[in-house]
Amino acid sequence: MRADAQRNYDRLLEEARQAFIVHGTDVALEDIARHAGVGIGTLYRHFPDRYTLMNAVFERELDGLTARAEELAEQEEPGAALVKWLEAVALHSASYRGLAAAITEGKDSHMPTCKKVLRGAGGSLLARAQEAGQVRSDIMIGDLLKLTYAVVSVVERNPEEKGLYRRLMSLAFSGLRAE
Structure with a gap:
């Protein structure tokens, strides 16, 4: 993975983790992307659906x-x-x-x-x-x-x-x- 793509991926995971803690797992994915400083398309390129994102967040824990x-x-x-x-x-x-x-x-x-x-x-x-x-x-x-x-x-x-x-x-x- 390119360095910028890896940074986006890591930022998305951290923002998702924080959003899940504060707002629950049904938080809008658009909000996660915005707080990570990327577009929703970038989020979906890394995580095709909510469950893929959740799995990636919780897998680390x-x-x-x-x-x-x-x-x-x-x-x-x-x-x-x-x-x-x-x-x-x-x-x-x-x-x-x-x-x-x-x-x-x-x-x-x-x-x-x-x-x-x-x-x-x-x-x-x-x-x-x-x-x-x-x-x-x-x-x-x-x-x-x-x-x-x-x-x-x-x-x-x-x-x-x-x-x-x-x-x-x-x-x-x-x-x-x-x-």
Whole structure:
């Protein structure tokens, strides 16, 4: 990539990240392009649609969640490690209004890299917890991520309700335990 094209790409990613934090993931793409100092055509040349842009923004941040999964796998009891990692995923998602809804959309073509990385990191923690008999064997990592993002979506819509996140996650995790 030419140096000027790389600068535009990097500026678009940074402006998109900031816009997603402040305004949510449904912010107008035209606003992102304008704040990055480029035209909308430049944005679309790099990112053909909103999901491609979102995937690129969040892909850069997934290293932290992957590292957290590896750290927890070494330090924590398997069931506790899984729960702590899902809390980290939820906290990350909550930083960007609308991210939870975008990732949980049924289409695998939307944000494929994010989904693959999250499923890989969480899948290893889930497998450990299942092997230790701490989590039901019929649960899949995609189920847990959807559940986590569903809770985040509810909390996003009810910001005035204190403690809602913890209550809902506690209730959800109670249902994960192996009998």
